[in-house]
Amino acid sequence: MQFQTLENQTINELCNLFNAAFADYLVKIEMTPESLQDKFDSENVSLEHSVGIFSDGKPVGFIFHALRDSASGKMAYNAGTGVIPKFRGKNATVRMYEYILPKLAKYGVKEVVLEVIDKNPPAIKSYKKVGFTILHELECFKGFPDISSPDKPLIVEESADKFTPPDHFWDWQPTWQNTTQTVLRSGQYKTWSILRGNRAIAYLTGNPGSGRIAQFAVDPDQRWKGLGTSLFCHFAGLSSNTPMVINIADQAGQTQDFLKAIGMTPFLRQYKMNLKLQ
């Protein structure tokens, strides 16, 4: 088995590898070369900082890493780990990390973060062996709201890049895939907001094609008036797929209670893990 970074692999090869490794995954995920490229572009995946394990010159496992600067220094995000079934059971994930972590550290990465489904022991065991620890738990919700909007405030639609989320509305920080950077780089998201004068007092950013809601927030002074319910009902009416919100931290209890109250169902729990490199 050999290890190599992934910048010389084509998107088609990486897509086939991803789909072969995720064919028996807990949640159905199937990528096309286009959707994988969109994931790489929107999440800032760097193939030079990602690693593959190779057998007879063919990639049989991978860890994709995305890189961004943050207030506390350079961060890496594990945007996907997979080993095709025939090559599992040999600690490939741990060995790929042993190869790539010194390179990430040399590049100045201070911390690596990831999310993992709580019912995925091989992945959790591998990450813990590498030194990752659990920071907190995250809940994922899906479903159509089963209540109707109390009244019908005017909702304004704009492309997400025309909207700056007022982050003092936030009780919790979105995970990597839901950050404003990811949303803006993707180009697939729109924002719906409710205005008071020309100021947004509530907003929701989502992808009406996939049903994915990346962000939503109501001004703390304007809560308990049904604005969040109105935005979810509006989005559900436009979405071609079941609305879904992933990775709401358990600390964000009020947000989780709101999603349950409007009829969305918790369907998956994840751990957020991190590893400090320096």
Ligand SMILES: CC(C)(COP(=O)(O)OP(=O)(O)OC[C@H]1O[C@@H](n2cnc3c(N)ncnc32)[C@H](O)[C@@H]1OP(=O)(O)O)[C@@H](O)C(=O)NCCC(=O)NCCS
């Ligand atoms: C997660 C994945 C990458 C790990 O593959 P791998 O590196 O070959 O891991 P291994 O099979 O060597 O297993 C790693 C550890 O988990 C243990 N393990 C494997 N299956 C297990 C199970 N069902 N229950 C408990 N432990 C298990 C192994 O025994 C090993 O621990 P040990 O060294 O203490 O014995 C691989 O299972 C995979 O591709 N799964 C599908 C995609 C996926 O889940 N990706 C992760 C998303 S976060």
